Amino acid sequence: MQRPLLEVKSLKKYFPIKSGILGRKVGHVKAVDDVSFTVNKGEILGIVGESGCGKSTTGKSILRLIEPTEGEITFNGQDITKLNTEELRKLRRDMQIIFQDPYASLNPRHTVEKIIGEPLLVHGMTSKVERSSRVKELLEVVGLSSYHASRYPHQFSGGQRQRIGIARALANNPQLIICDEPVSALDVSVQSQILNLMEKLRDEYHLTYLFIAHDLSVVKHISDRVGVMYLGRMVELTTKDKLYEEPKHPYTQALLSAVPDPDPDIKKERIILKGDVPSPENPPTGCAFHTRCPHAMDICKQKRPEFQAVENYHFVACHLYQDGVQ
Amino acid sequence: MGTSKIKKHAEQQANPMNLEEIELEEQEAISPWKDTFKRLRKNRFAIIGFTIILFFILLGLLAPVLSSYTYEEQNLANRLHPPSEEYWLGADHIGRDIFTRIAYGARVSLQVGFFAVTGALVFGTLLGILAGYFGRWIDMLISRIFDILLAFPSILLAIAIVAILGPSLENALIAIAIVNIPIFGRLVRSKVISLREEEYIMAAKAQGMKSGRILFHHILPNSIAPIIVQATLSFGTAILEAAALGFLGLGVQPPTPEWGQMLADSRDFIQLAPWTLFAPGISIMLVVLGFNLIGDGLRDALDPKMKH
Numbered sequence: 001m002q003r004p005l006l007e008v009k010s011l012k013k014y015f016p017i018k019s020g021i022l023g024r025k026v027g028h029v030k031a032v033d034d035v036s037f038t039v040n041k042g043e044i045l046g047i048v049g050e051s052g053c054g055k056s057t058t059g060k061s062i063l064r065l066i067e068p069t070e071g072e073i074t075f076n077g078q079d080i081t082k083l084n085t086e087e088l089r090k091l092r093r094d095m096q097i098i099f100q101d102p103y104a105s106l107n108p109r110h111t112v113e114k115i116i117g118e119p120l121l122v123h124g125m126t127s128k129v130e131r132s133s134r135v136k137e138l139l140e141v142v143g144l145s146s147y148h149a150s151r152y153p154h155q156f157s158g159g160q161r162q163r164i165g166i167a168r169a170l171a172n173n174p175q176l177i178i179c180d181e182p183v184s185a186l187d188v189s190v191q192s193q194i195l196n197l198m199e200k201l202r203d204e205y206h207l208t209y210l211f212i213a214h215d216l217s218v219v220k221h222i223s224d225r226v227g228v229m230y231l232g233r234m235v236e237l238t239t240k241d242k243l244y245e246e247p248k249h250p251y252t253q254a255l256l257s258a259v260p261d262p263d264p265d266i267k268k269e270r271i272i273l274k275g276d277v278p279s280p281e282n283p284p285t286g287c288a289f290h291t292r293c294p295h296a297m298d299i300c301k302q303k304r305p306e307f308q309a310v311e312n313y314h315f316v317a318c319h320l321y322q323d324g325v326q
Numbered sequence: 327m328g329t330s331k332i333k334k335h336a337e338q339q340a341n342p343m344n345l346e347e348i349e350l351e352e353q354e355a356i357s358p359w360k361d362t363f364k365r366l367r368k369n370r371f372a373i374i375g376f377t378i379i380l381f382f383i384l385l386g387l388l389a390p391v392l393s394s395y396t397y398e399e400q401n402l403a404n405r406l407h408p409p410s411e412e413y414w415l416g417a418d419h420i421g422r423d424i425f426t427r428i429a430y431g432a433r434v435s436l437q438v439g440f441f442a443v444t445g446a447l448v449f450g451t452l453l454g455i456l457a458g459y460f461g462r463w464i465d466m467l468i469s470r471i472f473d474i475l476l477a478f479p480s481i482l483l484a485i486a487i488v489a490i491l492g493p494s495l496e497n498a499l500i501a502i503a504i505v506n507i508p509i510f511g512r513l514v515r516s517k518v519i520s521l522r523e524e525e526y527i528m529a530a531k532a533q534g535m536k537s538g539r540i541l542f543h544h545i546l547p548n549s550i551a552p553i554i555v556q557a558t559l560s561f562g563t564a565i566l567e568a569a570a571l572g573f574l575g576l577g578v579q580p581p582t583p584e585w586g587q588m589l590a591d592s593r594d595f596i597q598l599a600p601w602t603l604f605a606p607g608i609s610i611m612l613v614v615l616g617f618n619l620i621g622d623g624l625r626d627a628l629d630p631k632m633k634h
Contacts, residue, residue, distance in 0.1 A: 002371055092534030104525040108548045109358055118543075119533040155356060168533070 003077065004038035005208050006176055007064070011071035013054070017281065029281050031057040032068075033232035036307065039160075044202065044209040046223030046240070048216060048255070050277060054232040055212045056100070062210070062312040063097055064088060065247045075176070079288045093123045096169040097179070100181040102161035106153040111150040112139070112164055119171045138167040143197060159190035163197070170201065178210045183218060190262050195222055216259050221246055228252045232280055234307060237313040248316045250293045287319065293322055327526035356439045362435045365627040366440050372623020377571075378616030382609070388431035397422065397430045398581040406599040416601040418592060424523035427583035431606065435583050435613060437578075438499055438568040439561045445503030447557050450510025451546075457511070458518025459541055469515070472508035480505045481570055498577040502567045505562050513556055517549035524548075562614035569610050585610050 010034075014028040032054040039045045049055050061068040063081065073080050075095060083091065099105035111198050116138055117131040136146035142163040153161055162182060169177050179198070183191040187309055201207060201220060213219045219226055220240060226235040228251065236249040247253045254271040261268060275290045278284055284291050290300035299319050307317040401421035409416045416426040440441055457468040463600070475483065487501035521527060530540050546568070571577040572586030582588065585606040592602035 060528075063532055065532055083336050087536045089536065093534060097529070097532045099525050100420060101525060105529050107526045107530070107548070111357075118530075118535070122533060122539065151355060154358075165529075168529070207598055 005076065006039040006210070007072075008038070008058075008062060009036050009067040009072040009074070011058065011061060011073065012069045013057050013066060014069045024280075027126070027265040027281055030201050030232050030283060031280060031282070032061060033280075035071075035229070035232070037227055037234060037237055038210055039210055040092045041175075041208055042202075042206060043220055043224040046211045046213060046219035046226040047217050047229060048213055048226060051214060052280070053229045054280070055214075055229055056180050058229070059097070059180045059210060059212050063092075063095060063178060072117070085089070086110035090123075092175050093119075093172040094176040095176045095178070096172075097178045097180060098165050098169050098182045099186050101145070101183070102165055105165055106161055108153055110152070111149065112151055115153070115164060116149075116168050116171055119168060123172050132168065134171070138170060141170065141201070142167045143193075152251075158186050159194060162186060163195055166194075166197065166201070170205070173205065174207070176208045176210065180212050181214065182211075184213065184215060191218065192221075198222065207217050216256065227256065231277060231283055233288055234315075234318065235289065235318070236314075236316050237307075238311075242311075242314055248310065248321060249289075249312065249318050250295050250320070251289050254294075287317070338390055342579055352428055359501045362624075362627045369623040369626060371619045372627070375616045375619025375621075375623060379620065382613055382616070383436060384433035385429045386436055387427065389433065392429060393423065393426040395423040395426045399423070399426075406595060407567055407600070408628065409601055415605045416589070416599065418602050419595055420600075424588075424602060427588060428585070429607050431583040431585045431588065431609070432613075434495065434578055434582065435565050435610075438495070438502065438567045438618075439613075442499050442502035442564040442568070443507065443557050443560050445500070446506030446560065447510050447553065449503075450507045451514045451553060453507070454511040454514025454519055455541055455546065455614075457535070458515040459522060459545065465515070468511065472511050475505070475508045476512075481567060484567055484571060485574065485576060488571060493576045493579065495578045495582070498568055498571045501571070502564050505567065506564065509560065510553065510556060513552055514549055516553055518545055521545050525557045555625045555628065556619050557588060558617050558624055560619035562621075565610065565613055565617075 007032065011031075011032055015244070016025045017022065017027045017029060019026045029064065035054075035058055037045070046060065047055050053126075057066060061071075062068040062073055064073075068081060069150065070113050071081065075091070079089065080091060092119075094142045110118075113135050114131065116135045120131050120134055125134070135149055139146050139148055144160060144163055144167070144226060148156075148160075153164065156164065162185075165182075181197070183194050186194060195218065197210070198209070202209060211219065211222055223240050225237065225239050228235050228243070228249065230251050232267040236247065236252045243252065247256055250271075255269045255272050259269065275292050278291055284301075286302050287293070287296075287305050288298040290296045293300065297319060303319070305317045305319045307315055308322070310316050310321040342358050387514055399422060401417070404413065404417045404421045405419055407413050407417035407421070413425070415428065418424055418427070440603050453468050453472075474610070478486075484498075484505050485503040487504060488497050490499040491500065526538060535543075567617040568577055569586030570582070572584040572588075573590040575587070575590065577586060578584040588606040589603060589610075592599070592606075596601055
């Protein structure tokens with residue numbers, strides 16, 4: 001088997017909570033708490049979870065847009081947490097990001113030409129003519145027209161802006177693109193267009209996506225494998241079909257039961273979770289989910305379940321499936 | 327929820343080509359600057375402000391043409407002469423033509439305003455950017471210097487600086503620039519701090535841009551609007567401060583005419599010949615008013631969201 005393109009090992013990001021005039025640290029928000037996974041070349045790995053569960057922080061930590069507190073991130077065999085600023089800057093050509101909000105992620109004072117052309121410039125394409133023709137080519141690739149290049153972001157709709165964001169990410173032919181909820185800010189009708197475009201681009205340019213979303217049906221549509229996060233931890237990770245057919249973790253089961261079915265006659269059993277998501281500042285001991293889990297046992301309060309394979313390619317962090325208990 | 331979904335569905339049915347894909351027409355690129363200019367032209371007060379300033383600029387430039395006197399030409403027989411055909415705005419206590427002195431004084435005042443504001447703007451912006459972008463101890467150091475400068479009443483600080491450097495036009499200019507540095511610095515710092523968190527700045531970082539490029543191509547162009555507004559407003563205060571220094575004899579040295587100094591000279595004759603005070607006083611007021619009108623107009627034009 002070939003080596004994975006991206007390997008994340010026990011990634012942690014703790015944000016300090018400061019208080020008082022002296023800025024004393026009084027605690028941590030454990031936004032990402034020991035998350036490990038791999039992304040293979042050419043696949044689309046979806047990451048789902050409620051808002052605040054640390055999906056976006058995970059994505060941005062992988063690019064070191066947020067400095068991770070701990071952990072190893074191996075990209076193409078290179079541990080990028082050890083790179084210095086200049087090495088990291090060069091590497092950014094190979095790993096890109098598409099942001100959630102197309103209204104906030106484009107500089108309002110730059111033309112589309114400058115927005116898409118700037119990453120080319122900073123990675124060594126100094127000829128203006130060359131850049132301009134590449135920008136026009138990219139605009140066509142993402143379904144806009146070359147004459148859009150001279151316009152400003154405020155002249156475009158949300159979907160069109162997201163296309164510009166995609167073109168910018170594609171500019172330097174990256175290998176990996178982290179998609180941080182790229183369609184959640186868009187109209188439902190536009191979402192599918194952008195998703196189809198992204199799939200098409202993946203096939204054409206042999207891209208690899210880490211696709212972060214909170215919409216289960218979006219992730220189902222586009223992903224090959226899916227990881228589920230809860231309170232800064234990865235609770236389940238497996239292929240799309242397995243996850244949607246036979247979810248193992250009680251949280252995944254509850255999450256999937258909440259997806260509405262288009263057929264009104266189908267009777268579904270909804271698992272309603274009690275209470276709220278606990279604060280990541282002070283997560284429950286043991287398994288973070290035990291406070292709301294319908295199957296909680298004594299051991300869940302004491303010991304944090306390991307994230308391990310229970311079947312081929314099916315990873316779960318739950319005591320129900322740990323050795324001996326089952 | 328339910329109805330809106332149905333509606334959307336119906337819309338899509340009626341409109342198989344999606345709305346997003348329909349290109350309305352080949353619109354022109356509307357740059358934010360062009361847009362601002364358009365709005366500014368519609369602002370009546372800003373136009374009045376521009377007219378006033380233009381008037382004084384022309385007055386200063388054309389001073390030798392407009393007047394047959396020179397600003398230092400004395401005619402003691404006509405001391406405190408009231409306004410007449412000969413002396414449009416009257417003559418002062420040693421018989422110099424006030425109109426001529428006002429016209430030449432416009433040169434001094436506008437010069438002081440321009441150079442003092444430019445100096446304050448350049449240094450204030452640089453310091454503000456450094457403090458805002460790099461934060462931590464750099465911010466601590468620069469912000470405390472600003473606090474110290476702001477703790478003095480500005481005119482007192484200016485007097486102190488001029489007292490150290492010696493009274494002259496250049497030194498008054500430097501003093502006024504220094505007094506205004508923290509005003510620009512704090513403004514830019516706060517703007518940079520809020521912009522630093524914008525997603526497009528993170529995007530620029532993700533593209534692999536260096537700090538210098540992010541600062542000067544992304545953060546600075548987006549913070550320029552409040553800087554321009556502040557610069558126009560500071561133009562007015564700088565001229566006022568210059569007049570105050572002139573009034574105290576710490577600015578331009580005689581016989582070069584300066585409005586503040588003219589006020590000081592005529593102060594003793596307020597009952598005998600009030601016109602000697604009117605001309606410089608009204609000139610100062612008009613110029614400051616003009617710049618404030620432009621500043622207000624620019625603020626509305628640059629940030630249409632603020633209005634209403």
